[in-house]
Amino acid sequence: MNGYIGLFASAFLAATILPFSSEAVLAGLIVAGGYDVVWLWAVATAANTLGALVNWVLGRWCLHWQDRKWFPFKEADLAKADKWFAKWGLWSLLLSWVPIIGDPITFAAGFLRVNVVVFTVLVVIAKGGRYLAVLAIAQGFL
Numbered sequence: 722m723n724g725y726i727g728l729f730a731s732a733f734l735a736a737t738i739l740p741f742s743s744e745a746v747l748a749g750l751i752v753a754g755g756y757d758v759v760w761l762w763a764v765a766t767a768a769n770t771l772g773a774l775v776n777w778v779l780g781r782w783c784l785h786w787q788d789r790k791w792f793p794f795k796e797a798d799l800a801k802a803d804k805w806f807a808k809w810g811l812w813s814l815l816l817s818w819v820p821i822i823g824d825p826i827t828f829a830a831g832f833l834r835v836n837v838v839v840f841t842v843l844v845v846i847a848k849g850g851r852y853l854a855v856l857a858i859a860q861g862f863l
Contacts, residue, residue, distance in 0.1 A: 724750045728761060729768040736772025736824070736848070737793075743769065744855050751859040758856055766849040773817055773827040773844045780831020794828055802829030811835065814843035818851035 728750060732743040747765050750756050779793065786792055787799070794802075802825035805813040814830060817823040830840050 724753070724756055725760065725764050729764050732765040732768035733772040736769040736827075737775050744851075747852060747855050748859040751856065758860070762849070762852050762856055765852045766845060769818075769848045769852070770841065770844050773823075773848070774837075774841065776824055776827040777831035777835070777837065777840055780828040781834065782831075784832045794825055798825040799829065799832075802826050803833075805829070806833055811839060811843060814840060815847045817844050818847045 728743065728746050731741055731746040735741040735743040743765060747761060750761055751758060783792075787794070787796075801822065805816070805822070805826055806829055809816075813826055814835075817827050827840075827844065
């Protein structure tokens with residue numbers, strides 16, 4: 722049970738403003754054995770998606786605090802995310818799993834008022850796909 726809780730925490734933090742790698746935690750749990758890989762995938766995907774939803778909420782409701790030191794995204798991050806959305810639109814959310822650019826994209830989706838249901842579906846596809854690849858690699862399928 723502690724492994725699932727640790728994975729949830731790491732996957733959630735990895736999708737929010739804190740730099741963290743949940744892939745290593747997931748791979749470590751797979752290699753350690755004793756865990757159901759479907760549950761590992763589901764926990765990691767759900768937690769990482771919830772973390773992205775935190776970014777969406779921050780973007781949707783907290784943009785007026787962007788001049789504060791503690792604000793998680795810099796002007797350049799917001800500009801980069803806005804540029805992605807201008808070029809790729811909603812489909813850019815399929816890149817929400819990518820380190821460095823994924824968090825600003827999910828944040829931008831909030832301040833650009835992307836529908837939360839559409840946001841969630843695209844983010845689940847992206848993040849679930851990434852964790853599926855990690856599972857496949859850790860189990861030697863790829």
